[in-house]
Amino acid sequence: MDIVELARTPKKPLPDTVKGKMYKGFWTTRHVVQLGFAALNVVLGIQFWWFVRALEVGNDGPLPPRPAGVEGWLPISGLMGAIDWVARGELNLIHPASVILILCFLAIAFLARKAFCSWVCPIGTISEGLAMLGRKLFGKTFLLPRKLDYSLMSLKYILLGLFLFAFLVMGTAGIASFMNSPYNQLADVKMLLFFTEIGVVGVIVIAVLLIGSVFVEGFWCRYLCPYGAMLGLVSWASPLKIRRNVETCIDCDRCTKACPSRLPVATKLQIISPECTGCLKCESACPIKDCVTLAPSPRTKVSAKQLALIVLGVWLSFVLVAKVAGMWNTKLTDADYRYHFEKRDAPEYGHPG
Ligand code: SF4
Ligand code: SF4
Ligand code: SF4
Known part of the structure; x- marks a missing residue:
């Protein structure tokens, strides 16, 4: 693929293991x-x-x-x-x-x-x-x-x-x-x-x-x-850049909804917009660990x-x-x-x- x-x-359903769970820290x-x-x-x-x-x-x-x-x-x-x-x-x-x-x-x-x-x-x-x-x-x-x-x-x-x-x-x-x-x-x-x-x-x-x-x-x-x-x-x-891992993404749209700059994180591989402030709210909202990351290259964080x-x-x-x-x-x-x-x-x- x-x-x-x-x-x-x-769109895939939210796995039971992550339902209601938010990966926080930042x-x-x-x-x-x-x-x-x-x-x-x-x-x-x-x-x-x-x-x-x-x-x-x-x-x-x-x-x-x-x-x-x-x-x-x-x-x-x-x-x-x-x-x-x-x-x-x-x-x-x-x-x-x-x-x-x-x-x-x-x-x-x-x-x-x-x-x-x-x-x-x-x-x-x-x-x-x-x-x-x-x-x-x-x-x-x-x-x-x-x-x-x-x-x-x-x-x-x-x-x-x-x-x-x-x-x-x-x-x-x-x-x-x-x-x-x-x-x-x-x-x-x-x-x-x-x-x-x-x-x-x-x-x-x-x-x-x-x-x-x-x-x-x-x-x-x-x-x-x-x-x-x-x-x-x-x-x-x-x-x-904010990067989305399409392999683990379940298309729940939470990242887009969380973005204060209204950037379509859930439909992009990476966000290059000058409106992105690196606030990491999209990463915080994502229920899948390391699916949205701020990184210099894919698979890094x-x-x-x-x-x-x-x-x-x-x-x-x-x-x-x-x-x-x-x-x-x-x-x-x-x-x-x-x-x-x-x-x-x-x-x-x-x-x-
Ligand atoms: S880091 Fe903040 S501004 Fe940038 S895409 Fe994520 S939520 Fe939006
Ligand atoms: S520099 Fe300060 S006032 Fe200007 S856009 Fe950024 S946060 Fe807002
Ligand atoms: S919040 Fe995470 S799982 Fe949901 S659409 Fe965005 S990147 Fe995919």
């Missing part, structure tokens, strides 16, 4: 990693809020330590910094951690699919929690009609394309100028002030995204996030714990090497921050467009 015939094998691992990164972001957020609060109070003493990790929330600065680094051969040290972190997350996407989204990103974690809330409230999350769903999914790629087009128009000189602009020097503080001094429009937009994620799983991530779109495109080249080690190992390596190489902390001094903060409402601190 060839592989195509096997793929078309009619679900907990992913949640622990997700919650660990969420907690880290909370700690970084509090530390940074303290730093900005000291700027607002305006004391003359030394500022509290500023956590460089908050620059993970400056993806545009990070991406432009990476382009600038390649173009000039020198890393701009205004927000170097933003560059290191975006390169780290791209490396994770290459090695382990879009695992950043389902293992690391706190917005992905919140989004997953909101979808769980939706299932509790309504017994399910809702699917938009296929055509509308596909049209909306294209938005994040369009947004990514617009960013890349803007970088192209700016050219390397324009990007270098942006990196040193007053706006970029204060970008981290402005990002925090956006949330602490949020206006009505901002509240409405965030509320729509949060409520939308209760009804439609991953509303922001699936339709609008250009960062996720970029990681997904890089993940296309990843050697790790990367377990959840190994995937966690890859994600954490890459992240730690980038951060530690950057720290040792002096590529982690900003070159801006307390005096620089005080100077920029005082002038933050001046026109040159608006987005350079």
